[in-house]
Amino acid sequence: MNRFGIAAALLAAVLTLGATAEKASAGDPCCCPPAPIQVELCVKPPCSCVGKTVCVCVPGCCTEPPCVTWKKGLFGRCIGTYCWPSCGHEVKVVVTRKGDVKVRG
Secondary structure, three states, X not given: OOHHHHHHHHHHHXXXXXXXXXXHHHXXXXXXXXXXXXXXXXXXXXXXXXXXXEXXXXXXXXXXOOEEEEEEOHHHOEXXXXXXXXXXXXXXXXXXXXXXXXXXX
């Protein structure tokens, strides 16, 4: 390989690295995803006067507040589904009849 071949190969490598760094800083989904973040959820099932705070980890792209739906489960449990529409992530929170909170997902 002559000088011009080596110079061309180095230039191509620099341009490729620059494009990769630009994609990473722009939040390109093909590059590294954002780190997970910890979110505090105030869990207060319907017909309950007491709420509890639980911490969950969600993908870093889930930046908006979640939508919450509640349904009745077995043995007097209430099951809350917290959904982040922007990223499609879901977390289910189960509140037992005794008031214990369990996080799934």
